[in-house]
Amino acid sequence: MNAPVEPPKRTRRTKGGLTLVDVARVAGVAPITVSRVLNSPEKVSPDLVQKVRAAIERTGYVPNLLAGSLASTKSRMVAAILPTIAGSVFIDTVQALTENLAAAGYQLILGQSGYENSREDELLEAIIGRRPDGIVLAGIMRSAQGRRRLQASAIPLVETWDLTPTPADMLVGFSHEDIGQAVAEFLYQRGRRRVAVISASDERAQRRNRAYVQAAVRLDMQGPDGSVPFHTISAPGTAAGGRAGLRALLADHPDIDAVFCSSDMVALGVLTEAHKLGIDIPGKLAVVGLGDQPFAAETYPALTTVHLDGRKMGQIAAQFIIDRIAGTPIPEVVRDIGFTIVERESA
Amino acid sequence: MNAPVEPPKRTRRTKGGLTLVDVARVAGVAPITVSRVLNSPEKVSPDLVQKVRAAIERTGYVPNLLAGSLASTKSRMVAAILPTIAGSVFIDTVQALTENLAAAGYQLILGQSGYENSREDELLEAIIGRRPDGIVLAGIMRSAQGRRRLQASAIPLVETWDLTPTPADMLVGFSHEDIGQAVAEFLYQRGRRRVAVISASDERAQRRNRAYVQAAVRLDMQGPDGSVPFHTISAPGTAAGGRAGLRALLADHPDIDAVFCSSDMVALGVLTEAHKLGIDIPGKLAVVGLGDQPFAAETYPALTTVHLDGRKMGQIAAQFIIDRIAGTPIPEVVRDIGFTIVERESA
DNA sequence: ATGAAAGCGCTAACAA
DNA sequence: TTGTTAGCGCTTTCAT
Numbered sequence: 001m002n003a004p005v006e007p008p009k010r011t012r013r014t015k016g017g018l019t020l021v022d023v024a025r026v027a028g029v030a031p032i033t034v035s036r037v038l039n040s041p042e043k044v045s046p047d048l049v050q051k052v053r054a055a056i057e058r059t060g061y062v063p064n065l066l067a068g069s070l071a072s073t074k075s076r077m078v079a080a081i082l083p084t085i086a087g088s089v090f091i092d093t094v095q096a097l098t099e100n101l102a103a104a105g106y107q108l109i110l111g112q113s114g115y116e117n118s119r120e121d122e123l124l125e126a127i128i129g130r131r132p133d134g135i136v137l138a139g140i141m142r143s144a145q146g147r148r149r150l151q152a153s154a155i156p157l158v159e160t161w162d163l164t165p166t167p168a169d170m171l172v173g174f175s176h177e178d179i180g181q182a183v184a185e186f187l188y189q190r191g192r193r194r195v196a197v198i199s200a201s202d203e204r205a206q207r208r209n210r211a212y213v214q215a216a217v218r219l220d221m222q223g224p225d226g227s228v229p230f231h232t233i234s235a236p237g238t239a240a241g242g243r244a245g246l247r248a249l250l251a252d253h254p255d256i257d258a259v260f261c262s263s264d265m266v267a268l269g270v271l272t273e274a275h276k277l278g279i280d281i282p283g284k285l286a287v288v289g290l291g292d293q294p295f296a297a298e299t300y301p302a303l304t305t306v307h308l309d310g311r312k313m314g315q316i317a318a319q320f321i322i323d324r325i326a327g328t329p330i331p332e333v334v335r336d337i338g339f340t341i342v343e344r345e346s347a
Numbered sequence: 348m349n350a351p352v353e354p355p356k357r358t359r360r361t362k363g364g365l366t367l368v369d370v371a372r373v374a375g376v377a378p379i380t381v382s383r384v385l386n387s388p389e390k391v392s393p394d395l396v397q398k399v400r401a402a403i404e405r406t407g408y409v410p411n412l413l414a415g416s417l418a419s420t421k422s423r424m425v426a427a428i429l430p431t432i433a434g435s436v437f438i439d440t441v442q443a444l445t446e447n448l449a450a451a452g453y454q455l456i457l458g459q460s461g462y463e464n465s466r467e468d469e470l471l472e473a474i475i476g477r478r479p480d481g482i483v484l485a486g487i488m489r490s491a492q493g494r495r496r497l498q499a500s501a502i503p504l505v506e507t508w509d510l511t512p513t514p515a516d517m518l519v520g521f522s523h524e525d526i527g528q529a530v531a532e533f534l535y536q537r538g539r540r541r542v543a544v545i546s547a548s549d550e551r552a553q554r555r556n557r558a559y560v561q562a563a564v565r566l567d568m569q570g571p572d573g574s575v576p577f578h579t580i581s582a583p584g585t586a587a588g589g590r591a592g593l594r595a596l597l598a599d600h601p602d603i604d605a606v607f608c609s610s611d612m613v614a615l616g617v618l619t620e621a622h623k624l625g626i627d628i629p630g631k632l633a634v635v636g637l638g639d640q641p642f643a644a645e646t647y648p649a650l651t652t653v654h655l656d657g658r659k660m661g662q663i664a665a666q667f668i669i670d671r672i673a674g675t676p677i678p679e680v681v682r683d684i685g686f687t688i689v690e691r692e693s694a
Numbered sequence: 695a696t697g698a699a700a701g702c703g704c705t706a707a708c709a710a
Numbered sequence: 711t712t713g714t715t716a717g718c719g720c721t722t723t724c725a726t
Contacts, residue, residue: 032720033696065477066422066478110457123449129410129411149407275647378704379704379712392712395712414702414718
């Protein structure tokens, strides 16, 4: 029935996979027509669309997006770079990113930079090499080297979860300094006069704490030696760190009446240890967390904490990238979404 | 200085990006030599490696992995398909996957199927179209359609977090039936005689619950009407669901002395509500969670729960895929990693 | 509305 | 060890 197919001349590497050419042959059209049916069916007459769709169905053809990406220089992938995934506060952002990007036909690829940014350069190369149509960073790109690479790549970039006067490109976040100050003022208003900190040591936490300490001193909430009691734990903060932190703090400063924790997990540890030590919360000690994780409303007592809208940041970051790709003008490429202190029982 | 470059004959689409050919020209070698320096430097003489590396450095060249993938039919990407990311128990698995795959030079791409698998087919097409070198599923692929597509794609596949006699390919998980039975027996041994369930309604939960109820009846822990009190909440389980569940359960069955919850968050809600109602835990009521999330050890009272080793599953899944790609024989492609009941204070 | 030709940037296969 | 050649599977450009 068929004319014999010309045998391969010299080299052929085809791995047996079905290609668009095969579908075209089955449908009796040119390859480009199959491509059009897939990408812009409105440019093809209904009966050909019909025929091609049938051929696709019959053969079970799945287009090779790698080849498409190469030819069109559009990968339809967006990369998210996180310090870590597990126990991470960025999960909601990733979720919102995935949802919003999927709706626009984009897939998320995940990169983990680690908190030590040891292999950051490698990671950037692996990410940029895949030519994503956008990159979302959890945090700010601090290394000048990294910023240069990203900017050289000309890939739309969104930094999140922070603010900086010198964003590499687009930005959606909030001020860690403002949080530190706001928490100190909040505690002051609630009658606290002797505040402390239990915190991880990452750069964002340090800025939060600096502002917190400054405000505390200004409001005269420091200790008799003029300083604010401080306990540092390794990032990311754990409940165990919070427990140890409270014990250490209390040993040196039994008179503190409030603790600001660098995460809700740390605060949970503080709550647990306080319970064990028989310390009344919030009577004797106020505890404030950070993040407003789902469990924060269900602790004993319910945790007062700083609510950070991770979903919103993810949603806005996705929109930034989609708009940038579409060429839609973006009025403000730097967006401060703020935060709110959720007052519950622990403070 | 240079001989004039032949002007483009007809069409040229080059987007100004630096390519391997550019680097080759700068280094004064053939393109394939640059490729070799990048992928198998041991096959190139040290001085040429030197020269090429210098050229790469000087130009800031970043290889286009899309093109490389197309040519080599190796994408160096692995896809993970999850029902949802936020509040998900799969995070540890994703983390372990990312780490272990990155160490082997693979990047993770994320797909979210939703609990309703509405757009599952679309998602599979988007994933398979990117030609990942492996796919990891959170759970089992239930739809015959989906299984067929995956198997037709011939991509190494690992199903996780469950067991089935008919895996599509490789599998690492544990038996939900065994969990249900083990929890019932655990409660019996701890002296409970009137057990209940608060559970999400997903398929895995249903199998857990069925086994739990069966064991409970066998051990004579059912209610006077012969049934085990049951409250269903929508997936994924939340603390609010747990609170409502406990109230509902107690209204109809004030005499229950144990509750098995479908997640730690649900159990946390039960603890909170019990506290509010003045119900002594574990005195009056035993509570068992599922998952052993980080906060489970820090609740009041500390939560007794079923520990599931998400990291281990991620690590094994990564190894399965890496081995399969390398052609390393895999002795058992179906692995039951079991679970443990972590006895703390709530039961 | 449809198709032919020419790449996209890289690597496999073969040769020297 | 190094290079030449011919694709990988798709889309762009240009022509009809």
